[in-house]
Amino acid sequence: MEVLKIATAGSVDDGKSTLIGRLLYDTKSLTSDKLEAIENKSKQLGYDYLDFSLATDGLVAEREQGITIDVAHIYFSTANKSYIIADTPGHVEYTRNMVTGASTSQVAIVLIDARKGVIEQTNRHFFINNLLRIKTVIVAINKMDLVDFSEERYNEIKADFEALMSKRDYQDQKITFIPVSALKGDNVVNKSEKTPWYNGETLLENLEGLDNQDIFNAGTPRFPVQYVIRPKTDEFHDFRGYAGKVYGGELSVGDDVVILPSQTKSKIKEIHFYDKKVQTASRRSSVLITLEDDVNISRGDMIVRANDLPTMDKQFTATISWMDSQNLKAGNKYVVQHGVNKVMAKVERIHHKINPDYSGVDDTVETLAINDIATVSFKLNKPIFYDAFKAHRTNGSFIIIDSKSNNTVGAGFIQ
């Protein structure tokens, strides 16, 4: 069955968690014991309605403060599809957790509080979703119950958002608007009678209708070697296989390949998936490849088609999202993890900081603070084999690790 990964976005209290809870409730995905727990807690908090955000806000601190701090992954399925929803925090302090949720998703739902309209955090989250090149975005204009389900208000917000859209970098992103009330359930799973002026789909109808073209970006095949398998048993005495996941396209037996960084040429001899041999390894499958020639390959090397080479270089420029409370400065050294490859990297230059409200760039900055987005050049101690993020979502992205704290302190998208 198809698995669709979705991430929520939008400012604090716009109703992201409530919307997910409502989606679970109206699709009858909440089991009776979980529903009972929500009913009890809502009563205990003195609400006269069910607080569906309790379905996803799993940490004590979250329930106490009534906000989401970290991503929750929620699962439900229909007859058509399995859904994995990353419910992300709206608070600016936890932007890193929002990026975490969005990075693995194919669809984003951006929520807007109909009373407040498009605000700074809406801009930021939309900007990040666009930066991540998420193919499909659903803008849910929420809390319509608090603005009397006004068509005029809906159109006003839609127009404001469309003004943002015109400035986005990744124009192919497909965007749909839906007026909803997460709390009351209007246009989430069931069509609302209170929005006769809206002829579009409900949120669930829209998700159910998405097909692969709305979801995946096509690319060229890249096979980073994760692990070398040498059984050293009698049966597989000289066996030497390369384990990894295929990204971007497919690889087949007989393909002419080049191994990077050595640039050795060879041919794919066999492709194994567990104890079966296959002709073709489809994208996103975890397989084991053997080659015709005896080549010296280790983890971090990359097998690619001979006519489709990535860039091999010791420097690159990227848009990065900074996630650490310690500032980034030119000259700082970090570990860059690109796929399964880790290299030492030095920040050459911060070109400019990008204002996530689309108001332009700031080229006077010397340091980056937490949650900043900027264009930065890096120099590496070893070459990596990359594509531009535009052309290849996996082979164009990397994370930045602080070698002292070992924390993941940033994410980057190569230009």
Place this chain on the structure above:
Amino acid sequence: MKDTSNINPLENEAIYIMREVAAQFEKPVLLFSGGKDSITLVRLAQKAFYPAKIPFPLMHIDTGHNFPETIEFRDRLVKELGLELIVRNVQDSIDDGKVKEESGRYASRNQLQTTTLLDAIEEFKFDACIGGARRDEEKARAKERIFSVRDDFGQWDERNQRPELFDMLNGNIELGQNVRVFPISNWTELDVWSYIQKEEIEIPSIYFAHTRATFLRDGLIWSADDAVVYRDEEEEVVERIVRFRTVGDMSCTAAVLSEASDIVSVVQEIRDSSISERGARIDDKRSEAAMEKRKQQGYF
């Protein structure tokens, strides 16, 4: 099979994670409870490294209150696959005076496992512990990363987790820290059962309907076969046809009424059921934040 396009994306993801563990850590271990999730992990590990053997041992933290069927099953599996098995006993931690046995109606050794586990991690200097926890099990688990860093005291800092971007897993840690790894994070209970069916994986017999001496308490069905679960005299013992949906410590795992005696009917039952799996685990009912608290202390 001509190509791999029909392979379950969850399985691909889990295999990828297993390989990252083997590559990024020096001393990984797979925590094996004998339950269906850890049995599934063993199959995934086999697939990740075939035709080589699984490059790390299994470890069972034995509460001493396991269903006998689970232990038999464990020993057979390990022998058949030629795996290394480490067993550490909660009883030893009790005898050493490190933990104190609970008493009363709800006494359970489930919480005591944590101490034994942390001691074993230190004894063997394990830097990565692979576990079968899933995000759909419980609301605090829904917050867990795939590589989840624990400090020297085994504690989970839930407010300060590392960002985990795309499928890049950052396994860098300091000496003394370890990482808990959850390859089937994104699987649901139904995903696991469907996989067991499709792969024809053998599981302990207590997962299937059988006749058992039981008694009722708090609306849940408890096993009366063994002296492990505390029972008041007035709690009447009745033979019922039951099965277990989850196999934890006997003292906190309740049975469900079920006629499902083979995998096909179990999968169907899960599909139809409206009580979540953890509804049958009394340890989570103790308090609303029970799981989060246990995790902070180093529980799996």
